[in-house]
Amino acid sequence: MFVVLLGLAGADNYVRPPAGRSLFVSHDHSKTSSQQVHISLAGNAQLRISWITDELTPSTVKYGKSSGVYEALMNGTSSSYRYIIYKSGQIHEVVIGPLEPSTTYYYKCGIDSSPEHSFRTPPAQFPIDFAVSGDLGQTEWTKSTLQHISKTDYDVLLLPGDLSYADFYQPSWDSYGRLIEPLASQRPWMVTQGNHEVERIPLIHKERFTAYNHRYHMPFEESGSSSNLFYSFKVAGVHVIMLGSYTDFGPDSSQYKWLESDLRKVDRKQTPWLFALVHAPWYNSNSAHQGEKESSVDMRNSMENLLYNARVDIVFAGHVHAYERFARVYKQEADKCGPVHITIGDGGNREGLATKYKDPQPKISVFREASFGHGQLRVVNASHAQWTWYRNDNAQPDSTWFTSLASDSACVV
Known part of the structure; x- marks a missing residue:
């Protein structure tokens, strides 16, 4: 049995919004000026800066600690891709560093007439703040979510798949890049892919x-992965694993073998916190995306033991267009040494909210709500972190504290 969720617990009479109007952000710079600028972590004390130009220009980044004063210059590469009749602009990538932690840098991409941007590097140690948002898209609700995130002082954004919702129409990737640039050019955005990134058309475009x-080069090489679809990174005492729900994950797959190897390298004395991101949730009490055996159930059956035995603290997912927080679980039962599973697929997609839930609510499901919003995770120290989910209309949030499993003597392996 499923129940339609008509309002939050309590008498706030909240009327859930319909799917938001799709936005398209046009290009208002010259053909040689940088656009769609975004940054990501790229190994120890380094960042990858990516941007696009309509024409071939130098793949260089000038940067320094004062506005207009650029003490360093780094060179990179550029590429483009074709998708049926579409040809992308020049996609530039430059890795810069070493960079100092918790420091603001100013930079220019490519030619001197390009606009100046700035970013702040993450801290070297706790506390560190993550913004978390999945299934972002580019609608009026996306814009609201981004506005809410922009008011927070986060260090790194985590996105568990479904970025642009371009769905084969490649100019929407360009629009999305322009939409997120004000935020993504200032803080590292670390992403993994969802089903809307597959974009394979049988017989016409076979590549997935x-x-x-091409547009979101993550630090897979730096983490020993063979694919941009799965990788890991470390930042300020946190080890984050980004997994691919739509690439092979069985015991004989390269992703599974890489995950085994990556988890063996985790040193909980150096990184007391261990997070993982997937797109399709392994635990879900919403009616949406129930029965998706391969991307959800099969992946959970294949990899859950690895994450449990490594004492992963939190697993973030998207896909379901709502928010849900579970208890610590393992093999579908409450387990104090299992990870907390959090579905955060409520960023603002054009398909609307998933408002129907199983009734009664499973005991392992602690909080669930079908509204657009985002999450904030403040890792205070080696043992404690505060998680808060905010609904975009500023209603009462869901907030709780987590204790790292590395600090729990009952769960030490």
């Missing part, structure tokens, strides 16, 4: 993840 892989 073409736009995603």
Whole structure:
């Protein structure tokens, strides 16, 4: 049995919004000026800066600690891709560093007439703040979510798949890049892919993840991965694993073998916190995306033991267009040494909210709500972190504290 969720617990009479109007952000710079600028972590004390130009220009970044004063220059590469009749602009990538922690840098991409941007590097140690948002898209609700995130002083954004919702129409990737640039050019955005990034058309375009892989180069090489679809990174005492729900994950797959190897390298004395991101949730009491055996159930059956035995603290997912927080679980039962599973697929997609839930609510489901919003995770120290989910209309949030499993003597392996 499923129940339609008509309002939050309590008498706030909240009327859930319909799917938001789709936005398209046009290009208002010259053909040689940088656009769609975004940054990501790229190994120890380094950042990858990516941007697009309509024409071929130098793949260089000038940067320094004062506005207009650029003490360093780094060179990179550029590429482009074709998708049926679409040809992308020049996609530039430059890795800069070493960079100092918790420091603001100013930079210019490519030619001198390009606009100046600035970013702040993450801290070297606790506390560190993450913004978390999945299934972002580019609608009026996306714009609201981004506005809410922009008011927070986060260090790194985590996005568990479904970025642009371009769905084969490649100019929407360009629009999305322009929409997120004000935020993504200032803080590292670390993303993994969702089903809307697959973009494979049988007999016409056989390659999967073409736009995603060309536009969002994540630090897979730095983490020993063979694919941009799965990787890990470390930042300020946190080890984050980004997994691919739509690439092979069985015991004989390269992703599974890489995950085994990556988890063996985790040192909980150096990184007391261990997070993982997938797109399709392994635990879900919403009617949406129930029965998706391969991307959800099969992946959970294949990899849950690895994450449990490594004492992963939190697993973030998207896909379901709502918010849900579970207890610590393992093999579908409450387990104090299992990870907390959080679905955060409420960023603002054009398909609307998933408002129907199973009734009664499973005991392992602690909080669930079908509204647009985002999450904030403040890792205070080696043992404690505060999680808060905010609904975009500023209603009462869901907030709780987590204790790292590395600090729990009952769960030490």
